Amino acid sequence: MCRGLVKKYERGPLALDGLDLEVQVGECFGLLGPNGAGKTTTVEILEGLLEPTAGEVEVLGMRWSSDERALRERLGVSLQETHLPDRLAVREVLTLFRSFFRRGRDPDELLRAVSLVEKAGAFYDKLSGGQKQRLAVACALVGDPELLFLDEPTTGLDPQSRLQLWDVIAEFKRQGRTVLLTTHYMEEAERLCDRVAVVDRGKVIALGSPRELIASLGGQDVIEVTLEGGADAALDPQSVSGLPGVHGVRRTASSFALAVDPLHVALPALVDHLRASGLRLERLATRHATLEDVFVSITGRGLRD
Amino acid sequence: MTEGRSHSALLELTLARFRLFFREPSALFWTFGFPVILSVALGIAFRNRPPAPVLVDIEDGPGASAMRDALASPGVKALVRAPAVAKGDLRTGKVPLVVVPGDPVAYVFDETRPEARLARAAVDDRLQRTAGRTDPVAVTDERVTEHGARYIDFLIPGLVGLNLMSSSMWGIGYLIVEMRTKRLVKRLLATPMRRTDFLLSFVIMRAMFVLIEVPVLFAFGWLAFGVRIAGSCWLVVAISLLGALTFAGLGLLVASRAENTQTVGGLMNLVMMPMFIGSGVFFATTNFPDAMQPYLRALPLTAVNDALRSVANQGVGVREVMGSMAILAAWGVASFAAALKMFRWL
Numbered sequence: 219m220c221r222g223l224v225k226k227y228e229r230g231p232l233a234l235d236g237l238d239l240e241v242q243v244g245e246c247f248g249l250l251g252p253n254g255a256g257k258t259t260t261v262e263i264l265e266g267l268l269e270p271t272a273g274e275v276e277v278l279g280m281r282w283s284s285d286e287r288a289l290r291e292r293l294g295v296s297l298q299e300t301h302l303p304d305r306l307a308v309r310e311v312l313t314l315f316r317s318f319f320r321r322g323r324d325p326d327e328l329l330r331a332v333s334l335v336e337k338a339g340a341f342y343d344k345l346s347g348g349q350k351q352r353l354a355v356a357c358a359l360v361g362d363p364e365l366l367f368l369d370e371p372t373t374g375l376d377p378q379s380r381l382q383l384w385d386v387i388a389e390f391k392r393q394g395r396t397v398l399l400t401t402h403y404m405e406e407a408e409r410l411c412d413r414v415a416v417v418d419r420g421k422v423i424a425l426g427s428p429r430e431l432i433a434s435l436g437g438q439d440v441i442e443v444t445l446e447g448g449a450d451a452a453l454d455p456q457s458v459s460g461l462p463g464v465h466g467v468r469r470t471a472s473s474f475a476l477a478v479d480p481l482h483v484a485l486p487a488l489v490d491h492l493r494a495s496g497l498r499l500e501r502l503a504t505r506h507a508t509l510e511d512v513f514v515s516i517t518g519r520g521l522r523d
Numbered sequence: 524m525t526e527g528r529s530h531s532a533l534l535e536l537t538l539a540r541f542r543l544f545f546r547e548p549s550a551l552f553w554t555f556g557f558p559v560i561l562s563v564a565l566g567i568a569f570r571n572r573p574p575a576p577v578l579v580d581i582e583d584g585p586g587a588s589a590m591r592d593a594l595a596s597p598g599v600k601a602l603v604r605a606p607a608v609a610k611g612d613l614r615t616g617k618v619p620l621v622v623v624p625g626d627p628v629a630y631v632f633d634e635t636r637p638e639a640r641l642a643r644a645a646v647d648d649r650l651q652r653t654a655g656r657t658d659p660v661a662v663t664d665e666r667v668t669e670h671g672a673r674y675i676d677f678l679i680p681g682l683v684g685l686n687l688m689s690s691s692m693w694g695i696g697y698l699i700v701e702m703r704t705k706r707l708v709k710r711l712l713a714t715p716m717r718r719t720d721f722l723l724s725f726v727i728m729r730a731m732f733v734l735i736e737v738p739v740l741f742a743f744g745w746l747a748f749g750v751r752i753a754g755s756c757w758l759v760v761a762i763s764l765l766g767a768l769t770f771a772g773l774g775l776l777v778a779s780r781a782e783n784t785q786t787v788g789g790l791m792n793l794v795m796m797p798m799f800i801g802s803g804v805f806f807a808t809t810n811f812p813d814a815m816q817p818y819l820r821a822l823p824l825t826a827v828n829d830a831l832r833s834v835a836n837q838g839v840g841v842r843e844v845m846g847s848m849a850i851l852a853a854w855g856v857a858s859f860a861a862a863l864k865m866f867r868w869l
């Protein structure tokens with residue numbers, strides 16, 4: 219169990235502005251947010267690698283100030299961008315990390331779990347990005363932790379490597395262990411996480427299961443509309459939001475995004491409204507709502523802006 | 524799932540250090556290849572030669588050929604030259620002395636050049652004897668070449684000391700900072716690893732390496748140049764170990780705060796450069812002014828070199844190198860203490 223209560227952290231601009239988190243045992247908890255939101259700062263404080271300026275941290279019922287060694291034995295950590303020694307072989311790295319823990323997993327068994335058996339003798343600098351990242355996660359798992367911290371585990375990986383890592387994390391979760399991960403990939407959070415905290419500018423701005431958060435938009439689907447000849451100004455958001463099935467209207471640079479539910483009611487109503495207003499469509503698309511829409515609807519900014 | 528530590532963390536960390544060293548060809552070269560090449564090059568450049576004959580020019584003119592006959596001997600090689608050529612040879616240093624025949628005979632030479640004064644003495648001696656001078660005192664020459672007095676005998680212990688210093692600085696200072704910039708130190712600290720195990724693995728690696736690199740260098744000096752260790756080999760090993768530990772402390776100290784490899788590179792040069800020059804690696808510290816001697820004597824590399832030379836060249840015992848060992852120990856204790864206090868882990 220990991221209960222981070224209030225953490226303030228200051229370095230130049232305020233990185234964390236009174237951030238509260240509570241993670242339950244056995245859940246996979248995601249910190250979601252754009253770069254610079256304070257995700258890494260948050261996890262490194264929870265990992266005991268950074269001191270909070272103010273606030274309290276409690277991990278597995280213990281505190282860093284008094285129980286550091288006991289905590290380290292029970293945590294698995296994968297930092298953002300760790301460069302392991304180039305000239306150590308995969309099994310050597312795992313054996314080295316295993317030696318730091320009083321109890322833990324057998325390196326060979328772990329190599330099978332992360333599909334690196336055939337790379338056991340290969341030097342670190344000969345591994346692909348996905349293999350390096352799986353080794354990093356294996357190093358985090360080698361102490362057989364109760365709680366696993368993963369900071370952007372799949373950033374920069376190809377889709378196949380990402381799927382392989384998701385399997386490893388899902389397997390860990392299946393054993394009833396707790397995971398806290400940061401990501402800026404919506405899909406990752408939706409696939410892996412039981413609950414997600416959306417973080418922006420050092421604060422949690424939304425908290426809940428991915429399904430709950432998407433439901434909070436008011437619609438499961440999104441209609442994106444672009445009008446011909448840049449006539450966007452002619453469309454009155456007020457009148458559109460009054461249409462049946464439309465729960466939210468958001469303007470972006472060149473188009474509108476409508477949160478709608480149900481789609482089959484909202485879509486004909488919208489088309490009728492446009493025809494009645496004498497506006498012509500340049501483009502119309504529908505898709506399922508994602509956590510990205512949640513972020514945008516709260517902050518008015520895109521996740522990767 | 525396994526219970527208990529499969530191996531000790533310290534053993535695994537030290538093993539990793541050895542693996543990384545032996546898998547890095549450039550590290551191997553700088554530790555073993557470079558000092559050997561340096562000693563070969565310097566050993567050839569400053570080898571002991573049989574005494575060469577003195578070269579002199581005789582200015583052409585009346586009596587020149589008679590003078591050449593008078594001087595002809597194994598110790599002197601004289602050639603008759605036109606006056607302008609002889610002056611040119613003297614000015615460019617091809618000959619240290621020009622003899623102008625006549626009455627009196629004139630020697631033209633630069634008194635500030637030692638070899639010119641030697642040439643004058645040799646030529647004058649030869650000339651006077653040929654003319655019939657007899658020496659009132661009978662003398663005989665006994666020629667010897669002392670082992671331990673040649674330049675190569677001086678050089679090899681100096682290179683050993685230099686190697687102890689640079690291996691420790693690179694192998695500890697640079698490596699730790701490199702690990703820090705790659706966030707590897709942070710990653711290790713996120714495990715239950717003991718910080719002392721981490722630092723000890725570097726020190727153990729250096730200490731064990733001394734037992735390889737010092738014998739290799741002395742063995743090379745012995746095989747290639749006949750450089751002998753006159754004193755106790757164990758004492759040489761003890762001095763080397765103490766030196767390596769001292770420089771390990773200095774390496775740790777330069778690494779304690781440096782954020783990146785450029786900073787630590789600069790710091791290492793700042794520490795090592797004065798000792799390259801002033802600690803008697805390539806030439807004796809006594810070449811520097813007297814006022815500087817106490818400071819130069821207090822440098823750790825000077826202490827290592829002095830102690831190694833006294834044991835290897837003069838064969839002195841423990842008591843005579845105690846002073847140097849005390850200087851080393853003081854540097855070692857002070858730098859380890861400062862490094863551990865200042866070390867930035869995260």
